Amino acid sequence: MPGNPNETKLVNFAMANSTRRKIINFLANGYRNTGEIEEIIGKKTLDFHLKVLQQAGLIDLEEETVKLSEYGKIFLKNKTGQNEEKTADFSQAKPVEIAKIRQLSPCIADSSRLRVSANMIPPPGGILKLLEPLFPRSNYSDRKDSLIIQKGEIITTIYGSGKVSIRMIKNEDEAKEVLESLKTIINEAIAKGVAPAPREKVRVDLMEIYEYLPQTNCRKCSEQGCYSFAIKLMSRQVTLDRCVLLKEPEYANNQEHLQILTAYI
Ligand code: SF4
Known part of the structure; x- marks a missing residue:
């Protein structure tokens, strides 16, 4: 069972990847054969991901059968426990207000559109991650403590600190509409007092990418x-x-859209 720092590093590395997290969650209900896993993540990287998980001590691999190791089961149970704790926090959350728009400036990627800054009060802090299922296309980043939401051309980013940034807005009225809708969706969920259930991902298609x-x-x-x-x-x-090319400023907006979309492949 992983215990020393090197072993912990292997576990952290293994679980930092969304494909491998998907495999671990898939194994939560019992044994799977490699063919079943291949249907979910594709053939190309299957062996690699299984090897990383095996080296981290999270799975046992016997011929074509894959299952969670004893450590993998404990690891998953602890993770679930943490999520339950966060759900309890959600019931303490207060309704949010979105303070006046602080700034309107042209978007870097398209100067005919605007970039808008506002503030969410109180800051969402720990519940931000739990808001992700409320939006059909959104992506939470632990590293940046931010939730990026995509709706059509518009990209909204909410930070745990309460800062809200919206890009590709046509005018101030549209910005107000987006902020109002954001507030309503979040407050409806808070009024229910339970964290939104994880949603089925809306699959992205090739042409969208x-x-x-x-x-x-x-x-x-x-x-x-x-x-x-x-x-x-x-x-x-x-x-x-x-x-x-996506790293160039003129494609900054495209890159952000793609970062969200690729989470739905
Ligand atoms: S994907 Fe990017 S790097 Fe590749 S051909 Fe298109 S623009 Fe060029």
Whole structure:
């Protein structure tokens, strides 16, 4: 069972990846064969992910059968316990207000659209992560303590500190509408007093991914073009950071959209 710092590092590394977390959750209900897991995560990286989980001591692998190890079961149970604690916190949450818009400035990616800053009071803090299921396309980042929400062209980011930033807004009225809707959705959930249930992910399709790629076919990613890159992204054979152009300021908005969308592959 992992105990020393090196072993803990292996567990942290294994669980830092969403595909491997998906496998661990899939094994929560018992044994699975590798074919069943392959249907969920694809064939290309199956062996690699299973090996990482096995090295971390989280799973046992016997021929084609995969199951949680004893340590894996304890690990998962502890995680679930932590989630339950957070659910209890949610019942203490207070309704939020969104203070006046503090700033309106042109978006870097598209100067015809606006970027808006506002404040959420009280700051969502620990319940921010629990709000993720409320929005069909959203992505919570532990590292940044932020929840990014995508709706059409508009990207809203809420930070645990209470800062709210909205991009690709047409005008102040639209900003007010988005903020009002955000407040209503969050307060309705708080009024129920229980954290929203984890939702089924809305799957993203290939063309949606392609639409937000730069579509220059520059091949700097070593692929035949953006469409080929999108196909490989869908099958997890490449990661977003391979697209060199997305790192440029003019594609900042596309990159943010893609960061959300790729969480739904
Ligand atoms: S680097 Fe980006 S823009 Fe260039 S071909 Fe690849 S995906 Fe397209």
